[in-house]
Amino acid sequence: PDETLEQQARDRIDQLTKPPGSLGLLEEMAIRLAGITGEQTPDMSKKAIVVCCGDHGVVEEGVTAYPSEVTEKMMANFAAGGAAINVIARQTKADVYVLDVGSRARTVPDGVIDCKVRPGTDNMASGPAMSRDEAVQAVMTGVEMARRLKQEGVRVIGVGEMGIGNTTPATAIAAVITGSPVDQLTGRGAGVDDAGMLRKIRVIEQAIRVNQPDPQDPVDVLAKVGGLEIAAMAGVMLGGALERMPVVIDGLISTSAAMIAVGLSERVKPYLFASHLSEEPAHRILLEKLGLTPLIHARMRLGEGTGAALLFPMMEAAVALMREMATFADLGLEGP
Amino acid sequence: PDETLEQQARDRIDQLTKPPGSLGLLEEMAIRLAGITGEQTPDMSKKAIVVCCGDHGVVEEGVTAYPSEVTEKMMANFAAGGAAINVIARQTKADVYVLDVGSRARTVPDGVIDCKVRPGTDNMASGPAMSRDEAVQAVMTGVEMARRLKQEGVRVIGVGEMGIGNTTPATAIAAVITGSPVDQLTGRGAGVDDAGMLRKIRVIEQAIRVNQPDPQDPVDVLAKVGGLEIAAMAGVMLGGALERMPVVIDGLISTSAAMIAVGLSERVKPYLFASHLSEEPAHRILLEKLGLTPLIHARMRLGEGTGAALLFPMMEAAVALMREMATFADLGLEGP
Structure with missing residues (x-):
């Protein structure tokens, strides 16, 4: 797995409009999937x-x-x-x-x-x-x-x-x-x-x-x-x-x-x-x-x-959250 | 909830091609949903x-x-x-x-x-x-x-x-x-x-x-x-x-x-x-x-x-299992 992509995914997750870590194991899943597939929001359709x-x-x-x-x-x-x-x-x-x-x-x-x-x-x-x-x-x-x-x-x-x-x-x-x-x-x-x-x-x-x-x-x-x-x-x-x-x-x-x-x-x-x-x-x-x-x-x-x-x-929800959630900046709020 | 429908759902589940009880809490969910909705395989689309x-x-x-x-x-x-x-x-x-x-x-x-x-x-x-x-x-x-x-x-x-x-x-x-x-x-x-x-x-x-x-x-x-x-x-x-x-x-x-x-x-x-x-x-x-x-x-x-x-x-999987799984009789096998 690509550690740089994992870190990018982790950084992005912490900008999403939710308390840090509050999506629990879904966050870990999204990070791991990014590292494995080499895509920040992997296509999971097939x-x-x-x-x-x-x-x-x-x-x-x-x-x-x-x-x-x-x-x-x-x-x-x-x-x-x-x-x-x-x-x-x-x-x-x-x-x-x-x-x-x-x-x-x-x-x-x-x-x-x-x-x-x-x-x-x-x-x-x-x-x-x-x-x-x-x-x-x-x-x-x-x-x-x-x-x-x-x-x-x-x-x-x-x-x-x-x-x-x-x-x-x-x-x-x-x-x-x-x-x-x-x-x-x-x-x-x-x-x-x-x-x-x-x-x-x-x-x-x-x-x-x-x-x-x-x-x-x-x-x-x-x-x-x-x-x-x-x-x-x-x-x-x-x-x-x-x-x-x-x-x-x-x-x-x-x-x-x-x-x-x-x-x-x-x-x-x-x-x-x-x-x-x-x-x-x-x-x-x-x-x-x-x-x-x-x-x-x-x-x-x-x-x-x-x-x-x-x-x-x-797994698909985890990826979709990464792809589709608003960030704190989108709402005009400071991040965590 | 309708206990007759719950019992019918329970009976049907035990005829499906799987060891009895092996779908665990999905079975309980299907049974409860049948009793609540009054339908053996409720429409969960909305x-x-x-x-x-x-x-x-x-x-x-x-x-x-x-x-x-x-x-x-x-x-x-x-x-x-x-x-x-x-x-x-x-x-x-x-x-x-x-x-x-x-x-x-x-x-x-x-x-x-x-x-x-x-x-x-x-x-x-x-x-x-x-x-x-x-x-x-x-x-x-x-x-x-x-x-x-x-x-x-x-x-x-x-x-x-x-x-x-x-x-x-x-x-x-x-x-x-x-x-x-x-x-x-x-x-x-x-x-x-x-x-x-x-x-x-x-x-x-x-x-x-x-x-x-x-x-x-x-x-x-x-x-x-x-x-x-x-x-x-x-x-x-x-x-x-x-x-x-x-x-x-x-x-x-x-x-x-x-x-x-x-x-x-x-x-x-x-x-x-x-x-x-x-x-x-x-x-x-x-x-x-x-x-x-x-x-x-x-x-x-x-x-x-x-x-x-x-x-x-x-929940939708639980209902679909009830609706779509084959029975032991379908396979020419004795039930449990």
């Missing part, structure tokens, strides 16, 4: 949500309330425009791109981008979820996607996912990277029952014990206890930073991907924006680690990029 | 922000960082479309109505609705801010405004304000109604310094001691330690409930008005929606008392209805 999809071998351990087949059904739902993310993206004027990075679906529905690395991961409770090479391929899929979006004129990317069982690998990643106890990080995902929760905690602990992922090696963590869609999301974040685009993260899964991306390079961090705080306990802990503050506290836990898409109107 | 303006005699005690003249300048700014609320309302497709309920401005700017009850309150540190009759008139101004908006086809009202010094009466109202110590409720408002903060706390304590407002009598509280714009906002909330319209509250000042409105009748409560959580310490306490949960945590403290207007896109 927005995209990327929904990365994948399945998980670990579901055979009974860690989730839904069968893997739902991932395929939901990809068809995304393609038909009937899922929650389609509705919210229509409301907030964003285009939805659906990527099959690793579902078990034998055919990819029309309207879904086929970039499948493999059909679902292996069960991480008994060995690595995937090979290191597969993890790298999935990350690159995301990097390429960010590049494509930039070429299509997209100015801001929201990152979401769909993958039955994927709070389990996301929580495993959180546990490996933060070192926090698994039982303090684990939540109910899409709605597992009490017995399922206990199983989920045991399975995550077992996956870490069996695989011994190296917290200092993000690709190792991804390969051993991650997921294909998580790898792709980390790639979109890396790619977003490479293309100097703001990237909005969503709930726990995309935040676990952000931990991987920032693990690969700290220089990704200035491009990331938190959107909402989900009900998953690991989410707050990871956001704090990343130094990001979520603006939306709506107890959502759906994924798909729904929280990210809800941040778009606030 | 939205209004009402900005109630007034001045405060208590500013002569040095409780604020800006002079009273700024209220008049800001009314002109609202009328010209250059204030923060104008920008955010344009972004979120809401119309802004500015009411001069009690500013000291000698002439009301074009584009501002003149319903002045009196030019500013008296200094509450040495006597009542206004008479009981004036407080009633100001409330009625707001009731009439809600009625007018209903007639103009507005479907949801956000309530904001402008009035230099008005965190002082709002905090006094909070102290009288909650019984909490003034020093735990008082914040910096538009940005008073440390010495000003101590003065503000002493002045609020003095105003309560001198006037002895009766916490059981909301109009008495308004008249003795309130403000004209606060009274009008309480009226808009009463009027909104009478017209069965959802009313979105904003920061501390409008939430203090909500305490007055709910004090007059508990039946106002089901029509109120919290938007954001401001930096003023009394705000959280009042929202908890009202049983309302703010969705936006952006450290804003500007007023004008800026937080309320930022909630509109989320």
Whole structure:
């Protein structure tokens, strides 16, 4: 990000007709967007949500309330425009791109981008979820996607996912990277029952014990206890930073991907924006680690990029305030 | 609100293609809006922000960082479309109505609705801010405004304000109604310094001691330690409930008005929606008392209805989800 432009944005904000700092995190957002895009009032008209999809071998351990087949059904739902993310993206004027990075679906529905690395991961409770090479391929899929979006004129990317069982690998990643106890990080995902929760905690602990992922090696963590869609999301974040685009993260899964991306390079961090705080306990802990503050506290836990898409109107408001508000001088008043 | 429609909305939400409850507070919002409007997917296209303006005699005690003249300048700014609320309302497709309920401005700017009850309150540190009759008139101004908006086809009202010094009466109202110590409720408002903060706390304590407002009598509280714009906002909330319209509250000042409105009748409560959580310490306490949960945590403290207007896109998203999402049956899946 361009620090000179950030400082110019900060100076302008303090001339606007409001008490200094009174627009809170919207001010910070406007300043960061100026620095990232190199424009004092960036054009945010073209927005995209990327929904990365994948399945998980670990579901055979009974860690989730839904069968893997739902991932395929939901990809068809995304393609038909009937899922929650389609509705919210229509409301907030964003285009939805659906990527099959690793579902078990034998055919990819029309309207879904086929970039499948493999059909679902292996069960991480008994060995690595995937090979290191597969993890790298999935990350690159995301990097390429960010590049494509930039070429299509997209100015801001929201990152979401769909993958039955994927709070389990996301929580495993959180546990490996933060070192926090698994039982303090684990939540109910899409709605597992009490017995399922206990199983989920045991399975995550077992996956870490069996695989011994190296917290200092993000690709190792991804390969051993991650997921294909998580790898792709980390790639979109890396790619977003490479293309100097703001990237909005969503709930726990995309935040676990952000931990991987920032693990690969700290220089990704200035491009990331938190959107909402989900009900998953690991989410707050990871956001704090990343130094990001979520603006939306709506107890959502759906994924798909729904929280990210809800941040778009606030980002656009932040930019519009910079562009359209009167200054103290306009009103014939002294500045603060 | 219509409980049958609320139940129908709840039933429908549980058929949509998402884990039950996973849209969190957006689900609650959609259910409440259905009950209030009598429509399962209410038309939210016409939205209004009402900005109630007034001045405060208590500013002569040095409780604020800006002079009273700024209220008049800001009314002109609202009328010209250059204030923060104008920008955010344009972004979120809401119309802004500015009411001069009690500013000291000698002439009301074009584009501002003149319903002045009196030019500013008296200094509450040495006597009542206004008479009981004036407080009633100001409330009625707001009731009439809600009625007018209903007639103009507005479907949801956000309530904001402008009035230099008005965190002082709002905090006094909070102290009288909650019984909490003034020093735990008082914040910096538009940005008073440390010495000003101590003065503000002493002045609020003095105003309560001198006037002895009766916490059981909301109009008495308004008249003795309130403000004209606060009274009008309480009226808009009463009027909104009478017209069965959802009313979105904003920061501390409008939430203090909500305490007055709910004090007059508990039946106002089901029509109120919290938007954001401001930096003023009394705000959280009042929202908890009202049983309302703010969705936006952006450290804003500007007023004008800026937080309320930022909630509109989320309300519209909540309704759109009800209207447009596919059901489990659509996908050939069993429901939850």
